Amino acid sequence: MFYPLEAIFANKSIYFAGKKDLLCSYCCSLLEFYDPEKTEQRLEAPYFSILAGLNAIKHNQHVETALSKACAAILDTLDILKDIKPFAYLNRDAIRDSFSASNISLLKRFISGKDNGIDPDFTHTSTIAEFASANVQQLHAAETTEYIWGLLTFYARLFDEMPKIYEKVHHIADMYSHCDNHDSEFLFSLAFLEFRLDAAIQPNVTYTPYMSTESDGKFYPGKMIQFKTYSELIVTELFESLMIGHYPRLCWVCKKPFLKTDKHIQKYCTGLSPELHDGKRLSCKQYAKQNGAPEKADGDPYKVICKKRTECIRTEKNRGTITPEFAAAATLITQNHLTLALTETDYSLSQFKKDLERKTIYKETAEYLRQYPVISA
Numbered sequence: 001m002f003y004p005l006e007a008i009f010a011n012k013s014i015y016f017a018g019k020k021d022l023l024c025s026y027c028c029s030l031l032e033f034y035d036p037e038k039t040e041q042r043l044e045a046p047y048f049s050i051l052a053g054l055n056a057i058k059h060n061q062h063v064e065t066a067l068s069k070a071c072a073a074i075l076d077t078l079d080i081l082k083d084i085k086p087f088a089y090l091n092r093d094a095i096r097d098s099f100s101a102s103n104i105s106l107l108k109r110f111i112s113g114k115d116n117g118i119d120p121d122f123t124h125t126s127t128i129a130e131f132a133s134a135n136v137q138q139l140h141a142a143e144t145t146e147y148i149w150g151l152l153t154f155y156a157r158l159f160d161e162m163p164k165i166y167e168k169v170h171h172i173a174d175m176y177s178h179c180d181n182h183d184s185e186f187l188f189s190l191a192f193l194e195f196r197l198d199a200a201i202q203p204n205v206t207y208t209p210y211m212s213t214e215s216d217g218k219f220y221p222g223k224m225i226q227f228k229t230y231s232e233l234i235v236t237e238l239f240e241s242l243m244i245g246h247y248p249r250l251c252w253v254c255k256k257p258f259l260k261t262d263k264h265i266q267k268y269c270t271g272l273s274p275e276l277h278d279g280k281r282l283s284c285k286q287y288a289k290q291n292g293a294p295e296k297a298d299g300d301p302y303k304v305i306c307k308k309r310t311e312c313i314r315t316e317k318n319r320g321t322i323t324p325e326f327a328a329a330a331t332l333i334t335q336n337h338l339t340l341a342l343t344e345t346d347y348s349l350s351q352f353k354k355d356l357e358r359k360t361i362y363k364e365t366a367e368y369l370r371q372y373p374v375i376s377a
């Protein structure tokens with residue numbers, strides 16, 4: 001069986017060709033970069049060239065020309081889909097190499113029947129050794145043909161399956177955006193309804209220890225999954241994401257998808273809104289606030305992180321591990337970061353998270369206290 005895609009699911013992430021993304025990123029990138037009209041239209045020309053390649057193999061006609069066009073069409077397809085994961089991660093040179101002159105001549109030998117069956121009575125070979133080497137060649141030709149056929153089929157299928165899978169994932173993200181119930185059982189039941197998994201997907205799963213590429217060098221339990229189609233990858237990613245509490249939503253203001261990694265209800269993304277307010281570009285959150293629909297305090301991810309940090313500072317003060325003066329300064333600095341986050345559109349959630357880590361806040365506090373020492377009465 002030929003599996004053109006293969007990913008490792010481990011550590012709340014998906015690893016593809018050594019690239020790490022948070023689980024659910026592939027669904028979100030499909031939602032963000034697939035344009036139901038434009039992308040589909042652009043995929044049409046390469047699709048016909050790829051079909052022509054398949055037909056040339058079937059009928060053993062104009063194989064070289066058709067396959068060199070089909071190879072170019074696959075590379076065009078990758079260009080068109082370059083923002084959608086994992087297409088950017090696919091190795092273009094490997095695809096070019098699959099259509100090398102030597103591979104195509106192997107394929108031609110195979111389809112013209114010379115290597116099509118095992119010669120039962122040794123008529124063309126005089127010794128066992130020659131027969132064995134002929135068999136290896138046969139096997140190689142058969143494998144090469146299967147591989148090229150598999151590649152062409154995979155890319156030809158995309159034309160048909162991308163609009164369908166996009167529509168389904170978009171529908172589910174839209175439903176998730178409109179419900180206030182975010183327990184995993186409920187999210188799962190919606191996904192089951194949408195995907196009706198009796199139309200089974202059959203990826204190939206192997207359990208594998210996965211060594212993280214980050215510095216800790218630890219082994220994590222992981223799953224290596226191979227896929228026959230792009231849809232299989234997307235459906236698998238969605239369900240694996242739901243299992244760890246990740247899911248896609250659409251922003252109420254700009255309609256762009258964003259990835260949720262916790263249960264706090266969050267209606268707006270952290271990007272810029274398409275609307276102008278008094279001639280100024282605002283973030284979606286600010287825009288919603290200006291228009292009378294602010295995020296609930298408990299749903300704003302910046303406020304949630306800030307609240308957690310100030311609670312930890314209070315706990316440490318009560319335990320006596322930090323002084324009341326130090327706690328007061330640390331709280332002040334935490335609040336300053338929140339103000340910055342709520343007013344500066346460029347201050348990203350990931351940067352904010354880093355700035356609010358215990359070590360970072362306490363280092364900043366120590367420096368602050370060195371500069372502005374507390375004068376005790």
Ligand SMILES: [Zn+2]
Binds near residue numbers: 272
């Ligand atoms: Zn938005």
